[in-house]
Amino acid sequence: MKAVFPTNSELGLNGAVYGHFGSAPFFVLVDTESSKHEVMVNHDKDHLHGHCQPLKALGDIKADVIVVGGIGKGALNKLAAAKIKVHRAVEGTVAHNLDLLKTGALSEFTIDQTCSGHTIDGSCAH
Template sequence: MKICFPTETLQGMDSMVYGHFGSAPGFVIVDTGTGSVEEIANGDLHHAHGMCQPFKALGGRRVDAIVVGGIGMGALMKLRADGIVVFRAVEGTVGENVELLNNRSLPQFQPEHTCAGHSGGGCAH
């Protein structure tokens, strides 16, 4: 399974999981089958809120799941429509969240927990 983690910095499994998908500076992609780790810059970093293009952000890379602290409704719906499962991260590193995901301890992201914008504090994370 290829799992994508939005991150503040690119430090492999030691990267801290970022609080938002669309505004994350980079992504760490972990292949749990092979153990490989890939780091990429966010290809859609500068977009208006609600206009995130998840597949542009990932540079066209295919993933099976995303683990993130926060995500907007539009991005969540686009990812789900493409068969990508989105899990709600806990604060910590990519490695810690991989372990929690392997233990089935991370919940799937639900629409009622999506970010509705920051001007009015609309995030539920």
């Protein structure tokens, strides 16, 4: 399975999972079977709030699942339409959340858990 973790750094598995999908500067793409990973740039980072284009943001990344701290309703709906599941991250690194994803310990995002705005640092304002 291909999992994508939005992050604020290029630290790969050691980076912290970012609090908002659309404004994350980078994505860490992880093959959950081998744990091989690569860091990719968010191609839609500078969009207006409510205008996130998640498939554009992912670029050439073919993901099965996204693990993130927060996401907007529009982005969640667009990813669902593309058959990409979105799981809610816990505070911590990509590696920690990857372990939780593999054990089924991360819940899927629902529409009522989506972000309604951004804080100054780009995190979700729930």
